[in-house]
Amino acid sequence: MAPRHSGDRGGGGNDGGMRTRIVSALLFGTVIGLLLSIGSLKMSKMQREAAAAINAAREQAAKTETSLKAELDKAGATETATAELKRQLSQVEDQLRKAEADRDAARREAGAAKASSSKAAQAAEELAKRKDEAERLKGEVAEWRDKAKAVSGGKSGEERHEPLLPSRERDELDPELAAFLRKVAVNNEVFAAMSNANYASPGGMLDTWMEGVQRAGVKNAIVIALDSVTRQNAESKGIPAHEIHVEIPKAQAGNGDNHAVSAMKFRVLRKFLRLGYSVFLSDVDIVVLQNPFKFLKRDSDIEGMTDGFDNATAYGYNDVLDDASMGWARYAHSMRVFVFNSGLFYIRSTPAAMDLLNRVVEVVENTGGWDQAIFNEAIYFPSSPQHEDVHVKRRVLDYLNFMNSKVRWAQCPHCTSENIAAGQVVTDQ
16 A cells, blocks of 8 residues: 655645635625625715725735735646656555565565475485495495405406415415425425325325325325324325314214315315415325326316216216107207316315305305215306306316226226326326
8 A cells, every 4th residue: 555645635735725715705806896886876985985995905806816826826836746746656656566576576486496495405415315325335345345355365357267376475374384385385286185094094095195196206295184193104105294183064073084074175275275375186095197287277276087987978068858748849958067076176276266165165064065066066056046156267187187986997997007107197096
């Protein structure tokens, strides 16, 4: 509502008073004229007196008229000023309405800006949460990478298959074993048999093994002795021995002494590999006829003797199942290969090989299964919902150079030690 001004009320009152005075003057003149007319009919003296009075009245009327005209002029000027004031007031009111409209618009914009600011704040908060989550996940990824490096020697990709080398830092992991290996290893490799007193008696299998490696000229052959009796027996025959005490896992306690001792070798092997030494591990029932190291390719994490007895079983073949009930889809193919014999294999000091040993040790010491089956499952089975492959590189040794007992006695029953030694490296008794 526009404010009222005192000029409006004052201007209206002046207009009414002015009109009243004009009307009164006209009436006064009229009355005077009537009186003069009446007076002229009565007496001349009175006419003279009246004439004088009329003259005086006329003079007064003239003065009044002049005054009235001045008042009218003044009133007109006042009306003009009032109209101007009204026009200015109208402009002010228009400006006020516009200002109010601008104010309302500004308020709406401020409200929208506030809402937008609130949304922006929410978005910023959400972004901050996502950044925190990303940092958390990044930390988890880094943690898992560190764990992977710890397991695989800090290597990834092809580096996982490169051998670790001895160093002062690695020696600190097991100073006594490191000092022993520095004396006996050749090119950071050893040919080793693990035995306890059961096989170390005079004329036993350990003696046969030691005689074979000495005859074949294997300079880096050692015995991993599980007790002092075995160590003393090996040293008495001129074979370096290192005594290691390892408890048989509870899961293997009921598997018989032979299998229980065999299962322990994977834990022992880790001690060698982490120091940077590769091991050609042999059971004590292996007869050595030539130095086995000269037949290695050293392009894989594992090179092992096969349980296969010909090219197909040793190196793999396509096995086809024929199911006539399946119609055109009756043939189902599978790839078959006989397993590695865990009694004779070469394992390089690579991060991938360490992964393999960690897996085998974990399963062997917690399930009580046969160590050779567990060893091969870890090597051959692909990743699946039930299994995670450790991704080792593997090579099967020539089954005619590294004979298993089936090849020796079924395929070559009439071979003599001399002709076997001419072509074969070792034979499993």
